[in-house]
Amino acid sequence: MQKVDYNEYLPDAFESLPDGAFLTVQSDGEKNTMTIGWNLVGINWSLPMTLVMVRSSRHTHKLLEEVDEYTISFPLQGQMEEELKFCGSRSGRDHDKFEEQNLQPLEGRQVGTPVIGGCDLYYECEIVYRQHMDPDKIASQAVRDCYPEGDYHTLYFGRILDSYLTE
Ligand SMILES: Cc1cc2nc3c(=O)[nH]c(=O)nc-3n(C[C@H](O)[C@H](O)[C@H](O)COP(=O)(O)O)c2cc1C
Numbered sequence: 393m394q395k396v397d398y399n400e401y402l403p404d405a406f407e408s409l410p411d412g413a414f415l416t417v418q419s420d421g422e423k424n425t426m427t428i429g430w431n432l433v434g435i436n437w438s439l440p441m442t443l444v445m446v447r448s449s450r451h452t453h454k455l456l457e458e459v460d461e462y463t464i465s466f467p468l469q470g471q472m473e474e475e476l477k478f479c480g481s482r483s484g485r486d487h488d489k490f491e492e493q494n495l496q497p498l499e500g501r502q503v504g505t506p507v508i509g510g511c512d513l514y515y516e517c518e519i520v521y522r523q524h525m526d527p528d529k530i531a532s533q534a535v536r537d538c539y540p541e542g543d544y545h546t547l548y549f550g551r552i553l554d555s556y557l558t559e
Pocket residue numbers: 410411412424425426427428429430445446447449450451452453476477479480481482483484485
């Protein structure tokens with residue numbers, strides 16, 4: 393793996409996001425991953441940071457509430473399409489996605505949470521701030537339209553502790 397600046401491959405990461413990336417979390421020995429299509433990367437509190445948004449109905453949400461870290465694994469070349477579909481439509485409540493999709497967990501370099509083998513770009517993050525959305529603070533209809541069933545997101549700001557690329 394080759395260390396890269398957190399923002400070095402951002403255009404590639406954003407281009408790949410419509411297909412998805414893997415958001416992985418591990419709590420008490422249980423690891424789970426889900427597909428995400430939304431992610432911000434930038435500087436907050438003078439620190440390189442990602443922001444992922446996870447609805448409270450997700451199993452990932454339950455696990456994220458128990459720990460202080462997550463990883464993001466980006467397939468940048470269109471690979472792992474089937475795995476992204478599976479992990480974006482099945483819940484870790486009912487499936488061991490690593491087992492069923494043959495996902496290869498690779499040990500994190502700075503965190504205890506694994507990343508997913510076969511991807512290209514990896515972020516390891518420490519959760520520094522989390523907040524459940526307050527529906528009363530939504531200012532735009534476009535955002536309101538995303539929540540017909542009131543399944544709001546929790547925002548997780550994750551300080552990027554390490555970013556690297558498969559060589
Ligand atoms: C392309 C794509 C992007 C997605 N992005 C998000 C997201 O940003 N936040 C979210 O809560 N769910 C998102 N989902 C839905 C979750 O991946 C899906 O509900 C998943 O089954 C949750 O798994 P879990 O219950 O194991 O956490 C996305 C799904 C797809 C296919």
